[in-house]
Amino acid sequence: MSRRRSWSRRATLRLGLALVGIVVLVALVSLVWLPYALDDTSGGRLSAPSAEHLLGTDKLGRDLLSQLMVGARIALLVGIGSVVIATIIGVTIGLIAAFAAPWLDDSISALLDVAIAFPVLLTAMLIVALQPPSLGSAILAIGLGMSAVIARIARILAKRVVGSQYVTAARTSGTRTLGIVRRHVLPNIAPTLAVTLALQFGAAVLAEASLSYLGLGAPPPNASWGRLLQEAQGTVLEAPVGAIAPGIALVVLVLGVNFVADGLRDAADPTRRRRRSA
Amino acid sequence: MSVQVGERESAGAPLLSVDGLTVSAGDGAEAAELVRGISFSIAAGERVGLIGESGSGKSLTALAIAGLLPAGLTAGGSALLGGVETIGASEAELRPLRGPAIGFVFQEPLTALDPLMRVGKQIAEPLRRHRRLRGAELDRAVAESLAEVRLEDPRLARAYPHELSGGQRQRIAIAIALAARPKLLVADEPTTALDVTVQAEVLGLLDRLVAERGMGLLFISHDLAVVAQQTSRVLVLRGGEAVERGTVADLVRAPQHPYTAQLVAHARALDAALDGAADGGSAAEDDRGRDAGGDA
Numbered sequence: 001m002s003r004r005r006s007w008s009r010r011a012t013l014r015l016g017l018a019l020v021g022i023v024v025l026v027a028l029v030s031l032v033w034l035p036y037a038l039d040d041t042s043g044g045r046l047s048a049p050s051a052e053h054l055l056g057t058d059k060l061g062r063d064l065l066s067q068l069m070v071g072a073r074i075a076l077l078v079g080i081g082s083v084v085i086a087t088i089i090g091v092t093i094g095l096i097a098a099f100a101a102p103w104l105d106d107s108i109s110a111l112l113d114v115a116i117a118f119p120v121l122l123t124a125m126l127i128v129a130l131q132p133p134s135l136g137s138a139i140l141a142i143g144l145g146m147s148a149v150i151a152r153i154a155r156i157l158a159k160r161v162v163g164s165q166y167v168t169a170a171r172t173s174g175t176r177t178l179g180i181v182r183r184h185v186l187p188n189i190a191p192t193l194a195v196t197l198a199l200q201f202g203a204a205v206l207a208e209a210s211l212s213y214l215g216l217g218a219p220p221p222n223a224s225w226g227r228l229l230q231e232a233q234g235t236v237l238e239a240p241v242g243a244i245a246p247g248i249a250l251v252v253l254v255l256g257v258n259f260v261a262d263g264l265r266d267a268a269d270p271t272r273r274r275r276r277s278a
Numbered sequence: 279m280s281v282q283v284g285e286r287e288s289a290g291a292p293l294l295s296v297d298g299l300t301v302s303a304g305d306g307a308e309a310a311e312l313v314r315g316i317s318f319s320i321a322a323g324e325r326v327g328l329i330g331e332s333g334s335g336k337s338l339t340a341l342a343i344a345g346l347l348p349a350g351l352t353a354g355g356s357a358l359l360g361g362v363e364t365i366g367a368s369e370a371e372l373r374p375l376r377g378p379a380i381g382f383v384f385q386e387p388l389t390a391l392d393p394l395m396r397v398g399k400q401i402a403e404p405l406r407r408h409r410r411l412r413g414a415e416l417d418r419a420v421a422e423s424l425a426e427v428r429l430e431d432p433r434l435a436r437a438y439p440h441e442l443s444g445g446q447r448q449r450i451a452i453a454i455a456l457a458a459r460p461k462l463l464v465a466d467e468p469t470t471a472l473d474v475t476v477q478a479e480v481l482g483l484l485d486r487l488v489a490e491r492g493m494g495l496l497f498i499s500h501d502l503a504v505v506a507q508q509t510s511r512v513l514v515l516r517g518g519e520a521v522e523r524g525t526v527a528d529l530v531r532a533p534q535h536p537y538t539a540q541l542v543a544h545a546r547a548l549d550a551a552l553d554g555a556a557d558g559g560s561a562a563e564d565d566r567g568r569d570a571g572g573d574a
């Protein structure tokens with residue numbers, strides 16, 4: 001029973017890595033080769049999929065496959081960029097709270113609860129509204145919006161480690177707080193945090209797609225999948241591939257990332273780790 | 279106040295002198311005193327036991343001395359550790375004491391070791407910090423530390439805590455505590471989590487190391503027999519107060535406080551049960567045993 005479960009968990013992780021791997025591969029290929037340049041409108045408006053244009057063209061005559069490939073690059077950039085920002089800010093706040101005096105810890109967690117009450121997308125829209133839409137500001141906005149979630153989880157995980165006897169033991173031999181963070185807290189919260197980060201990666205990709213759909217994301221010609229969806233909206237009955245293709249691309253990446261998170265959760269579960277070593 | 283205590287105790291220059299130590303939870307009117315006015319001192323090479331049931335304040339006393347009380351608890355009174363007042367001292371003042379002046383061995387070695395760090399690295403930490411060892415010298419010192427706690431196989435340094443037995447883990451914890459060469463070792467129920475045969479080995483090891491290095495020992499336990507074996511002077515704690523103090527011999531011979539009398543009676547009852555089992559169990563074997571060990 002447990003063997004079958006662990007097999008299915010491994011399969012989940014592999015499937016997830018395969019799906020994410022496809023997107024990564026496409027993004028890498030897009031760096032060196034595209035079927036058509038993004039500003040090449042020679043294909044004719046809304047042509048159906050054909051040998052020259054595998055997914056057809058959009059209403060301006062641009063090759064859809066080329067745009068989709070560039071979109072993969074943007075989706076990954078958004079995911080990585082905003083998760084890195086959210087991790088740096090969130091883990092720092094979480095660690096400060098975990099080591100702080102009770103009054104400061106309480107104030108920080110109250111503020112985090114308020115911040116979390118605002119949906120990431122709303123926070124991101126507010127931040128993006130302050131400056132002209134660009135990929136960078138979208139990444140920054142999503143990263144900031146997500147940092148509260150990361151901070152709350154990092155705080156809870158770190159508090160558990162800080163209260164553990166091995167941290168007391170490390171302090172009895174004179175380890176400084178920074179040494180405790182580096183040697184004991186970070187390694188021990190990393191496995192569980194990794195699961196959250198993988199999930200947040202998927203959420204960030206979706207958030208950017210939503211921002212782009214609303215016209216607040218990366219401006220053309222570097223279209224993200226969300227913008228492709230929005231542009232195809234008006235012509236969905238004449239050229240359905242234009243809306244379906246970016247939709248499928250989003251599903252592949254987000255599903256893949258969530259499968260990876262699921263697989264990682266299994267690896268991070270200490271009870272399972274113990275069983276494996278026994 | 280600390281000056282007074284220092285003068286009073288200066289004759290023997292104790293490693294540790296605790297005077298009127300209190301530990302309280304909460305503050306102001308709601309404060310609850312968990313430890314009330316405990317005083318004792320330990321000189322170099324001296325062994326003192328703290329005995330009492332769980333919740334009697336034994337562990338809090340030891341943690342308070344090193345300024346390691348959990349958040350929300352505050353210590354009062356005075357504790358001079360290596361001539362430094364630790365009650366109310368800052369982290370910066372306390373840090374150099376932790377390790378060279380005082381080392382700790384805790385009850386449950388599985389939780390006292392970082393599950394994700396190889397044990398060799400955990401031993402190396404205090405060696406690096408307090409003895410400034412690096413590189414090959416550090417590796418050699420780790421191997422020496424392991425050998426000292428009778429873990430000769432050098433591969434053990436690369437093991438994670440969950441790969442070791444309970445006895446091996448506690449030996450590692452002892453090696454970590456001794457790495458910074460503390461003058462005073464606090465052993466907080468160091469063998470309670472171990473089974474009896476392993477307990478005897480670890481106690482023997484502790485006993486030998488404390489004697490060899492001439493360390494002071496503060497031995498905390500709920501087990502009178504173990505405390506009697508390891509220490510010469512004992513404080514009996516109950517409900518955060520020292521209800522009785524004296525040499526182990528006096529305490530066992532003529533306990534003054536009813537709680538101490540109870541402890542002694544229980545320990546004797548256990549002994550009697552063992553003797554009874556041995557006598558009644560197999561008289562023939564007993565005879566043979568007596569013949570063989572006739573001159574003992």
